[in-house]
Amino acid sequence: MRMGQNSAAERQGESDWPAASGAEEGLGLRERALRGLPLDGVLVIDDHIHLGPHAGFYQPNSSAAALVRTMDRIGIDQACVFSTLAVVSDMRGGNDLSLAAARAFPDRLLAYAVPDPNQPEQVKDELQRCLDAGARGIKFHTQLHGYPFDGPRYEPAFELADAHRLPLISHGVGSPETLRRVARAYPGAHFIVAHVGAGGAGAPGDALLRVAAEEPNVYLDVASSVARFGAFAEVVRVVGAGKVLYGSDTPWMCFTHQIGRVLLAPISEDDKRRILGQNLATLLKQGPR
Amino acid sequence: MNSSPSESQLFDANVVVGPLPRRPPGAPESVPALLETMDRYGLATALVTHASAKWHDPALGNERLIRELSGQDRLIPCWVVLPASCGEVPPEAEQVQDLIASGARAARLCPVAHRLSLEPFEVDRLLGALEERRVPLLLDCDNVHWSEPRPWRFIAWACTTFPALPIILLREGQASFRALFALLDQYTNLVVETSYLQGHDAINLIVQRWGPSRLVFGTGLPLWDPALPITGLTYAGLSPVQREAVGGGTLRRLLEGCRR
Numbered sequence: 001m002r003m004g005q006n007s008a009a010e011r012q013g014e015s016d017w018p019a020a021s022g023a024e025e026g027l028g029l030r031e032r033a034l035r036g037l038p039l040d041g042v043l044v045i046d047d048h049i050h051l052g053p054h055a056g057f058y059q060p061n062s063s064a065a066a067l068v069r070t071m072d073r074i075g076i077d078q079a080c081v082f083s084t085l086a087v088v089s090d091m092r093g094g095n096d097l098s099l100a101a102a103r104a105f106p107d108r109l110l111a112y113a114v115p116d117p118n119q120p121e122q123v124k125d126e127l128q129r130c131l132d133a134g135a136r137g138i139k140f141h142t143q144l145h146g147y148p149f150d151g152p153r154y155e156p157a158f159e160l161a162d163a164h165r166l167p168l169i170s171h172g173v174g175s176p177e178t179l180r181r182v183a184r185a186y187p188g189a190h191f192i193v194a195h196v197g198a199g200g201a202g203a204p205g206d207a208l209l210r211v212a213a214e215e216p217n218v219y220l221d222v223a224s225s226v227a228r229f230g231a232f233a234e235v236v237r238v239v240g241a242g243k244v245l246y247g248s249d250t251p252w253m254c255f256t257h258q259i260g261r262v263l264l265a266p267i268s269e270d271d272k273r274r275i276l277g278q279n280l281a282t283l284l285k286q287g288p289r
Numbered sequence: 290m291n292s293s294p295s296e297s298q299l300f301d302a303n304v305v306v307g308p309l310p311r312r313p314p315g316a317p318e319s320v321p322a323l324l325e326t327m328d329r330y331g332l333a334t335a336l337v338t339h340a341s342a343k344w345h346d347p348a349l350g351n352e353r354l355i356r357e358l359s360g361q362d363r364l365i366p367c368w369v370v371l372p373a374s375c376g377e378v379p380p381e382a383e384q385v386q387d388l389i390a391s392g393a394r395a396a397r398l399c400p401v402a403h404r405l406s407l408e409p410f411e412v413d414r415l416l417g418a419l420e421e422r423r424v425p426l427l428l429d430c431d432n433v434h435w436s437e438p439r440p441w442r443f444i445a446w447a448c449t450t451f452p453a454l455p456i457i458l459l460r461e462g463q464a465s466f467r468a469l470f471a472l473l474d475q476y477t478n479l480v481v482e483t484s485y486l487q488g489h490d491a492i493n494l495i496v497q498r499w500g501p502s503r504l505v506f507g508t509g510l511p512l513w514d515p516a517l518p519i520t521g522l523t524y525a526g527l528s529p530v531q532r533e534a535v536g537g538g539t540l541r542r543l544l545e546g547c548r549r
Contacts, residue, residue, distance in 0.1 A: 033516075034331045036523030036532075057464040061490045070490060074524045200313075225435055225462065225487055227514035229316040251489030253463065258487075260520030264330065 039075030043277035048247030117153035142172030161189035198224035199231030241271035300537030303507030307340035316511035435462030448476035463488035501534035
């Protein structure tokens, strides 16, 4: 049983999903997905979840406790969390929510610090405050913050990620060549390109895939509401399973749908396990504990 | 890799067969390829529209659908329907009679692909004819992303005006719950297909609030990856009875409601 996970009996009390019997550990991931069996015995780390409400549209059950309940149901060990408040309007208040969630579920939720480049004088100190409080990575939202990925106000974040070997996941990375240039300038940072690992993005997406395949510190996050037939397996073929990370973008989307992209993909069982958690675990081990 | 169809009760409400614009590489086009894909994903049965009916000519495409699906029982035909104002299809009542006589058990309306206004003067006779025979109507707005708009006023009007007509929204996303939930509260004939319903715990929430008769499982094959809606259902935390209903029971009941 996962640390911090409810017992099967407790889970049965609050819902009616299949109980973990232990027998499912002998089943393949496809069979477990088709039957809705928990992924016990498989390391699963979601690289991309948010937290809390969003006024733009209703997102049910967005509290940390509700998110962990769904993780329990599926068998997701851990998730990297960055509150929606932090990526929309309130850097410090939002980062505090993420840190509090990680304190409440220390074995399950890993807080990432969000810098808001619209408050440039505060970015460096805020990121350091979050790292000191236990943050395990950094999240950019260049679209919502309206600021370019390679703009100078993000430099303190790049420098910290480089120095502490942190994962840095970004929604928006500029052009493929911009990403390549930044990744080479900060080789100690692990750059994760949000929403690109699901494929199907056409020419710009294809060029980003090449950057991920060629640059040792660039990875792709698979969270995407759009899922064209066969696109994910094509991404894995092009960039290699070692450069792809499972993520869901819950509660903007849902763990339940997004994990199916990996579990039922026509790729090997070993590749699925790398994407589901082994790749990110390797990156996280290089950063602060 | 394949699972026996008998192991699965999943009934896919949203499938297209035939030559498709911008078909993803490797996506099934023919009936045998579709059945093979369904086996791979544990899909037992599907409600199927022909791509030629949607993208080329509804009358010819519907004929082709019936011909290509003949002789097997896992694929249930769903016709594409149009208003008869231009004479390209028979008058509405005759069109619906032909649909039922052909063995089809549902209709798909494609307002974006067919540039329909959805104004009452255009579609009221068609929806009335479908309601009279209780033929479920799939509303296919060709939506790709959750940020796209929906014809909510039309949906509310259609649900109000034709209360005995089951209206199934295809590929409804997670960003319109404020409108969708209001409609689910007010119209019991409104049903949502699950392929794109990705709000956190949304399937569970909708089932707990309105019951499993308001959701039907669908994938959007062959354009979309069936994996996401499958685990969206299997990991939704539903009881076996609820899961069976969303996975197929609700759709079977709606199709059986057709007046032959």
